[in-house]
Amino acid sequence: MSQETQIQLFGNAKIRVVWDDEQEKYFFSVVDVVGVLTESSAAKRYWTDLKRQLKSEGADETYEKIVRLKMPALDGKMRETDAADLEQILRIVQSIPSKKAEPLKRWLAQVGSERIQQMIDPERSIQQAVADYKKQGYSDKWIANRVKSIDARNELTNEWKRAGLEEGRDFAILTDLITKTWSGKTTKEYKQFKGLRKENLRDNMSTIELALNTLAEASTTEISKRKNPRTMGQNMQVAKEGGEVAKAARQQLENTIGESVVSPIKASDYIHPIEEVKAQELPFDEDTKYKNKNR
Numbered sequence: 001m002s003q004e005t006q007i008q009l010f011g012n013a014k015i016r017v018v019w020d021d022e023q024e025k026y027f028f029s030v031v032d033v034v035g036v037l038t039e040s041s042a043a044k045r046y047w048t049d050l051k052r053q054l055k056s057e058g059a060d061e062t063y064e065k066i067v068r069l070k071m072p073a074l075d076g077k078m079r080e081t082d083a084a085d086l087e088q089i090l091r092i093v094q095s096i097p098s099k100k101a102e103p104l105k106r107w108l109a110q111v112g113s114e115r116i117q118q119m120i121d122p123e124r125s126i127q128q129a130v131a132d133y134k135k136q137g138y139s140d141k142w143i144a145n146r147v148k149s150i151d152a153r154n155e156l157t158n159e160w161k162r163a164g165l166e167e168g169r170d171f172a173i174l175t176d177l178i179t180k181t182w183s184g185k186t187t188k189e190y191k192q193f194k195g196l197r198k199e200n201l202r203d204n205m206s207t208i209e210l211a212l213n214t215l216a217e218a219s220t221t222e223i224s225k226r227k228n229p230r231t232m233g234q235n236m237q238v239a240k241e242g243g244e245v246a247k248a249a250r251q252q253l254e255n256t257i258g259e260s261v262v263s264p265i266k267a268s269d270y271i272h273p274i275e276e277v278k279a280q281e282l283p284f285d286e287d288t289k290y291k292n293k294n295r
Contacts, residue, residue, distance in 0.1 A: 005071055005078075007200065009132050010036055010107050014198070016071040017111070018083060026111060027083040029071055030092060037098040047082065050095060070168065074198050076188055078168050137271035145207050149214040156221045163229055170232065174220075174239045181243025182216045182250060183209075183262050194266045204266040208253070212261070216246035 007014050013036045016029040034050070035043035051066075065088050073079040084092060086108055093101050093108075129150065133143045160171060176186045185193060191201050205213065220242025229235045254260055 007072075008111055009135075010104065016081075018069050018071065025085050027067065027069055027085055028089045028108070030066065030082040030084055030089065033089055033093065033104070034096065036104060037093065037096045037100055039100075050092070051082075054095065076191065077172070136267075138267070142207055142210075145210045145214070146202070149202055149210050149217075152214045152218045152221070156217045159221045159224050160235070163224065163235060165232070165235060170235075173232075174235060177236055177239045178216050178220055178243040179213070181240050182212055182246035185262070190262075193262075194264055196266060199266070204268075206261070206263055206265065208261045209263065212246045212250050215249060216243045218242075219245040 005016065005018050008017050009015075013032075015032040015036065018027045019025075020027060031043050031047050034040075034047045038046050040046055066082050066084055068080045069083040070078040071081050071083070073081075089108060090105060093104055098104075129147065130143055133146060138146070157167075157171065160174065161167075165171065165174070172187075176188075179190060180186045183190060187201060191197075191199075194201070194204055196204055202210065202213065220239050223241050224235070224238045227234070227238055229238050250261060
């Protein structure tokens with residue numbers, strides 16, 4: 001199965017999904033869907049009990065088609081979790097009394113339809129990402145930089161695939177190395193520094209942090225194309241060299257402004273859903289004077 005893991009937004013809730021290129025359909029994280037329906041912090045336990053109920057009631061067709069797929073967990077690592085395709089996930093939705101059941105059904109169907117359209121016209125995926133970030137309250141300036149970072153990341157992962165590396169562990173090791181080299185922190189340490197758990201690190205970077213991370217990944221891509229690394233060790237060396245380019249830029253900037261640009265500030269400290277923000281310009285960019293949130 002050729003897989004592409006994504007995070008899809010249902011309102012303010014995040015649902016992990018895996019796109020299967022061979023079958024051309026999504027597999028949704030069952031626990032995430034159950035969490036949306038039950039609005040419970042114990043969604044995993046609720047799903048465990050529901051699985052037993054489905055099995056005891058003879059709903060074998062639904063139960064047996066549940067698959068285990070690797071998706072990003074709270075700690076950022078890829079871990080196996082129960083997943084179901086659209087048909088099976090709709091059956092599970094019907095098994096849970098919830099006022100969100102009908103809106104969720106429509107959303108699930110829409111997600112699948114939009115993916116097909118994005119395959120026909122890839123520009124749609126960028127447009128959708130921009131729309132999602134606007135809904136969350138990010139400024140246009142930040143969104144423009146985030147889109148650039150997505151493009152740079154895609155080019156890098158394509159280069160890694162060309163070099164024969166596999167998604168998951170290899171990608172995570174190299175990403176950690178790039179991040180550690182330019183920022184001084186692994187991805188996990190960076191998230192802890194910002195007080196993040198399930199949230200995406202890049203979605204919580206300032207404009208300048210995003211720019212430096214993008215520079216590191218774009219540099220790694222260009223170096224890799226020229227050096228054509230074959231082994232994991234060679235790719236690790238290239239990743240470090242790419243990170244060093246951004247590290248030098250970071251140090252030069254910090255020497256000029258007299259403060260660190262690696263900040264504990266996260267997006268929720270500045271942004272609010274667009275309904276609350278109106279047309280107000282958000283200060284989540286490099287002009288912000290970072291302050292310790294524990295001040």
